[in-house]
Amino acid sequence: MTAAHLPPLSASTTSESTSPFYPGEPYSPTATPESSPSSRSLSLSGSTPTPSRPLSLVNEKVFDTPLDGPTRVGSPLEGPTRVGSPAPSVFEEKLKGEVVADLEKQGYPVSTEESAPAPEEEYPEGGLRAWLAVFGSTLVLLCTFGLSNSFGTFLAEYKTHQLASYPPSTISWIGSSHLFVTFASAFNAGVLFDKGYFRYQLVAGSVGWLIGIFTLSLAKTFVQIFLAQAICMGLSLGIMFGPCLSILGTYFRRKRAFVVGIAASGTAIGAVVFPVLLGRLFEEKGFAFAVRVAGFLMLALLVIANIVIRPRAISKTVVRAPLASTMRRIARDPAAWLVYGGVFGTYVSTFIPLFYVVSYAQKYSTNAAVATYSLSIINALAFFSRIGSGLIADRLGTFNTAIPLSFLVGVLTFAMIGATSTPALVVFLVLFGIAQGGWISVSASVFMTLANDVSEIGLRSGIGFFFVALATLIGSPIAGALLTATNGSYVAALCFGGGMAMVGTVFLVFARGIQVRRKSSSVV
Template sequence: MSSPASTPAPAPSQVYGITPMRPETAYVFDSEPPTRVNSPAPSSPTSLRKSPVSSCNLSLSGATPVPSRPLSMIDSFESLEGPTRVGSPEGSIYGEKTLSKGGAFDKLGEEVDQLERCGDEEKGLEGAGAVTTETTPAEIAQDDFPEGGTRAYLALLGSTLVLLCTFGLSNSYGVFLQHYKQHQLKDYTNSDISWIGSLHLFLTFSSAFYSGILFDKGWFRYQLAIGSVGWLVGIFALSFAKTYWQILLCQSVCMGLSLGLMFSPCLSILGTYFRRKRAFVVGVAASGTAVGAVIFPVLLGQLFEKRGFPTAIRAAGFLMLALLLVANLTIRPRKVLTRSATDLDSVPKPPLKTVLLRIVRDPAAWIVMLGVFGVYTSCFIPLFYIVSFARQYSSNAALATYSLSIINALAFFSRIGSGLIADRCGVFNTAIPLAIAVGVLTFGMIGATSTAGLAIFMVLFGIAQGGWISVSAALFMSLTNDVNELGLRSGIGFFFVALATLIGSPIAGALLVATNGSYVAALCFGGSMAVAGVVLLCFGRRYQVRRKSSQRV
């Protein structure tokens, strides 16, 4: 092709009836027989930058418009394919195709208009070779979530096993509390013994903030492995513990920090595989907690009496060893394709400080996290004291022994069911009624002083608290559309859960001591905190409705 300096731009009549757009711009085409260009899809428009008359001209041929001069930077790669995964983009449109001369067209009205809109006169030759395929945010959102597949469901299985081993035991602390009161820690008050379980949960949820940051940086495999080893070290060391401080270090510090390192990433990794079914799969994973909280109270309750504390703890430890090994082999992190990998003109991923400031300045995030704090303060009080409450008011000894197992057995079904409902009706629309039920039932426990009343309370509270714990994790994830923020937002949210678990049960225990063993003040405190949390969640829902312009939030 001749350069613009030696060959003047053809007159409008020479280009098959195409009139020039501007006097200073010309598009030169060779005079071969007309060849029609395949127009790009509407969702992926192909743009060509125009060049002034004094710069190099463009030659169009075949199905894809390409600059006539060599591409800078891009042509040094054979392709620009993303990571091998479901939803990866096709190979780059920049191949090593050679351009044949020619290309005159009979209908170029729309193409020329598009060229005119995308031109950049100020950049001149610097932008002459930019041919991009744009990907809309909607396409990125759809492509980035496979919504299933072998790796996705193996990750779901592994996450469920992790929560079964860890939080299943944590939610069985009522059995430990009752045993400690009668054996190792019989000289300590209920409030003192409650600090062991509360500190365990506080360290678990508070360390989720840092584990969320590590997860976003791609350290999941190491988090899961180190967390599993630390948890097993803690559980086997607990079998040798005899004093208050030994139990506190093993069960609260070692096991709490180890669980905090891996539980939040195990939920966040599901968010990288699923979007439409996210609440459901998180509920399925959370149901592992309910299964563990059914198994461990029965297992430990029987072995404590027949074989003693050390043997019971070691038996549970070997069971956890096998299940955590399976989890480490089945969960595989998935590299998420960000916009910078699909859009050549996109900006790089923002630094952690920028993302953190965006979350801190989001009023909806604060309101939701404070609301979750209030409900969780109430939620763990009945779980910690249901065994001792049942022994005091129920004439059926078996009901007291299996009280935690009954609650968590019902929680298993509600955790899965609440996820299904949340996917259809919205996370907030599901979480708020469950939070109301938790508050009402915490107040209602005051009147459950008969065997029949206590059994009804266990069934209803198991459904309410199981569904709430399942959906509450999805509340944090629903506040962002960026998968790169899932770990950080979940970590910050669980830090508020940590504060709730730290103060809730010890305050209830102190109220028990102050009222000579009466549960009225402790349960009124828990119910009131749940009501306050519900009010804040309603305000958070209002913010979310405004953002999405939909009542389905």
């Protein structure tokens, strides 16, 4: 029986008429309920009423209408409707009103208030603890990645002192292995972060980093330096740097890209300070003394970071899914694979100019200072772009900001081929510093954007940084092989890097399209 063929529910119905709700029973709209009305409440919002018969009345008789396709759960008096269907018709509203009036006449209190939706996870978006976490994460990245990005200073020292008998290509494996170990270990670090072990990760990473830096001050041979700088310091950095960025994602959502940019600016500060500090002390006091000075400076800053960074207590409404199920969900997510592929391609391009800009400037610039301070110029400009790109991403969307920056990194890598004069090279250093600084900052936020809730931030970021590790491991060696194969010409290496960034940009464009459809918004 459809709703259109129901007998009218009006006061004119006689007491001898058959009840439309309970067949075979006499029906009287004015009958007094056996019990108190307050004890027989019926809600239209979906809450379970005390008596089952009035609820059965509505569900079984009034809206016993078969529907094709999926249905949505409404209140008991609404009945099911198709997903995305328009508002109830005038007839449905009238029928619902008649049923409500009839039930009220019989003494059943009826509520028409809608049930409150399940609360979503809220983000503080500020507060003392949140901003202290930003400050502490900035200190961590200043001490760690700031020194890692200063490897060129160590390379110059090793070539003339401890490792003078080794070719530069062999020495450079210390720096590339350090970055690979760092990013590769970020996957397991992300899993531990999602399980709630952030405090242990930060302490263990800080202690391991300090052990590595002070051990490095005593190292004399290639193996000793490799174990201290590439392995010990790389593992320690991998344990804590990803969680230090992910912790910000638990405090901020609307300002996420901005605060990640602030933290990432610590890398730029360190990459400007440490080359100047170490370069001067290497000449005046020697390698061991210089490294120990840097180590004690890091000790003070990391102690402060461990004090001020506190993990946020996640609401109990957030259920941490088992790792296996989360991994399966990520593996089936096309947007995730497109993002990881896009980030991989663009990072291959990013590191090629960073690794070879000094030697490139030495070859083409007539001003020795340009070659000496080329990395410092890039990192100084990156400080501003890392913060600025975060602000833009929070307004326009993370993908909408990352895609142009990825494209710009590729274009500038191609443009480096033509920067064969001092003025052109300076322009390249400025533009590339802005582009790569903004890209590195926003790319970390792209990983977090894919997370369904805060319980996935660490894992998704860890997987993303693993692809960054692959980019650091294979990108520069391939460029070096192309450089050797072309007798020192940078054209092939830079074309390879620029092409990889363009492919990465295309991947990110497709990933953005998926996110736009998911969120029904172009601001992604």
